[in-house]
Amino acid sequence: MIKQHTVSAFEDEMQFLTHKIAEMGGHAEKMIGQSVKALTTGDVELARAVIKDDMRLDEGQREIDDKAVLLIAQRQPMASDLREVFANIRISSDLERVGDMAKGIAKRVSSVSEYSHGVKFARGLEHLSELASAQLKEVLDCYGTRSVDDVNNIIERDEEIDAMYTSLFRELLTYMMEDPRNITTCTHLLFCAKNIERIGDHATNIAEATYYMVKGHKLDPARPNEDKTHKVSLD
Amino acid sequence: MDGETETPKVKMAGKGVEVFYGSKQAINGIDLEVYERQVTALIGPSGCGKSTYLRCLNRMNDTIDICKVKGLLTLDGEDIYDPNIDVVELRARVGMVFQKPNPFPKSIHENITYGPRIHGLAKSKADLDVIVEKSLRGAGLWEEVKDRLHEPGTGLSGGQQQRLCIARAIAVQPEVILMDEPCSALDPIATAIVEELIGELREQYTIVIVTHSMQQAARVSQRTAMFHLGDLVEVDDTETIFTNPSEKRTQDYITGRFG
Numbered sequence: 181m182i183k184q185h186t187v188s189a190f191e192d193e194m195q196f197l198t199h200k201i202a203e204m205g206g207h208a209e210k211m212i213g214q215s216v217k218a219l220t221t222g223d224v225e226l227a228r229a230v231i232k233d234d235m236r237l238d239e240g241q242r243e244i245d246d247k248a249v250l251l252i253a254q255r256q257p258m259a260s261d262l263r264e265v266f267a268n269i270r271i272s273s274d275l276e277r278v279g280d281m282a283k284g285i286a287k288r289v290s291s292v293s294e295y296s297h298g299v300k301f302a303r304g305l306e307h308l309s310e311l312a313s314a315q316l317k318e319v320l321d322c323y324g325t326r327s328v329d330d331v332n333n334i335i336e337r338d339e340e341i342d343a344m345y346t347s348l349f350r351e352l353l354t355y356m357m358e359d360p361r362n363i364t365t366c367t368h369l370l371f372c373a374k375n376i377e378r379i380g381d382h383a384t385n386i387a388e389a390t391y392y393m394v395k396g397h398k399l400d401p402a403r404p405n406e407d408k409t410h411k412v413s414l415d
Numbered sequence: 416m417d418g419e420t421e422t423p424k425v426k427m428a429g430k431g432v433e434v435f436y437g438s439k440q441a442i443n444g445i446d447l448e449v450y451e452r453q454v455t456a457l458i459g460p461s462g463c464g465k466s467t468y469l470r471c472l473n474r475m476n477d478t479i480d481i482c483k484v485k486g487l488l489t490l491d492g493e494d495i496y497d498p499n500i501d502v503v504e505l506r507a508r509v510g511m512v513f514q515k516p517n518p519f520p521k522s523i524h525e526n527i528t529y530g531p532r533i534h535g536l537a538k539s540k541a542d543l544d545v546i547v548e549k550s551l552r553g554a555g556l557w558e559e560v561k562d563r564l565h566e567p568g569t570g571l572s573g574g575q576q577q578r579l580c581i582a583r584a585i586a587v588q589p590e591v592i593l594m595d596e597p598c599s600a601l602d603p604i605a606t607a608i609v610e611e612l613i614g615e616l617r618e619q620y621t622i623v624i625v626t627h628s629m630q631q632a633a634r635v636s637q638r639t640a641m642f643h644l645g646d647l648v649e650v651d652d653t654e655t656i657f658t659n660p661s662e663k664r665t666q667d668y669i670t671g672r673f674g
Contacts, residue, residue: 183672190671256630258657258669396659 190289193251194261197244197268204240204275205320207233209313212379216309219285219357219372222293222303230286237279244272260396261317266392271323274382278316281375281382288368295365304348305373311341312379319387328391331399335387341380342407348373349409377407423450426591427472427509428619432486434467434476434645443645446487447592454613454622454652456632458581459642460673467624468642469593472623473509474502490591507534510584514596516576518568518583523560526568526579527551530587546586554582556613574605581612585620592616594624598631610635629669633657641665 185191211230218227248269251257259264292298318334352366352373391399434442442464449455449472455480457465467476474495476482495505507530508597518526527547537543547564551557556578560571568579575598582633586590594613598606613622613635626632631651632639640650641662649662660666667673 185665185671186673187671255671258629258633258671259666260661261670262658 208278215282215285222376227286227289232281241276315383316363426451437481454636456636463642465642505622508587509591524564550582550586
């Protein structure tokens, strides 16, 4: 067990950052779940609530930035403390982006739900979002418990998200080719799918920041990390 | 970065160094190498032995009767505790700057020339004047004092006095400069000036600095050695020590968790 700081206010400030990240993480997870639920059920009210909720993540990030800057100025953290402050700044910025992604999905709910097939097409996004949510949750558990032994396995699972995103991309293209009236909705859904795929990438960033925070060195790079949609063509 | 990671030459080395004050052991057998033209910082809580170790490097501990040093300490491979060694000459080669600026109660000029005189480094008054200017320039003090070289050194500000002491140390052309908390009595501006100076001195001299300021150690040194209760806990690149130390005791100390 790590010892406490001699200066108890320092301890409290570090704790504050940790708790704030946990709070932001929980909030981001909730926003993803709700935005996709709103999309797949055509629930415009819920979508509106998600859009409004995003403010809390923006505030959370600002708060972490302010507190971290003040802490660096007052305490000049070293070694593991320094890494932790640095990681917290990065993670909060990733979580804030996750919120933006969820908000982006929520914003398209009314357009998608207007179209009769919209909600049906959106179903395909459910599984993708479950994968991304699970990914984010596991990464945040690593952060919470400071145990990074499993981080590599978790990060590798991002490939599943990328593969599923690529297949969704094809599926939505097929709908568009079947009937040009599907194009508007499917384009909206493509953006939604892309947003979810991006959430997986942010989870990877958080995993890497957590690993550095705990271990003091960077995770081995050179991991193939991309979806294949840039190679999808019409034939 | 690469320039600094090339294997540098070992300037001073300690092997199995033990120090006793009477029956009390202050240092428990330390191996520590100091590389040429690098700043090595010694850190650790009060009473950890870092200043004691520093004072072994120019046999300053000889002046304390009950102090006994065992083990091997070398300068360029030469045993500095060899009975045949001239301690006065050793202290010219390994100079020292103390915590509190301690200029002689004499003029600025005389503060600088005292050392070169007793070591016979100058033949004429003109030679001495050259040394005075060169040393004061080296310590970044020349421009500030060139018009009042014959005023007392004690009339300078604290930061200037400390730089005068550094000028006095480099006047005898040392190879190594030992600094025992050189900035702890200085304000932040004077501290910054001395730290800047340490960076410049490093091009010519090997520097070993004891400091209680972790930030200072992180800023000025290339290698850092962590002491605790007379042991060397670890020594590594400064960058590593302050971002990812190997030893828990180092981690606890530099993050303020000691005690």
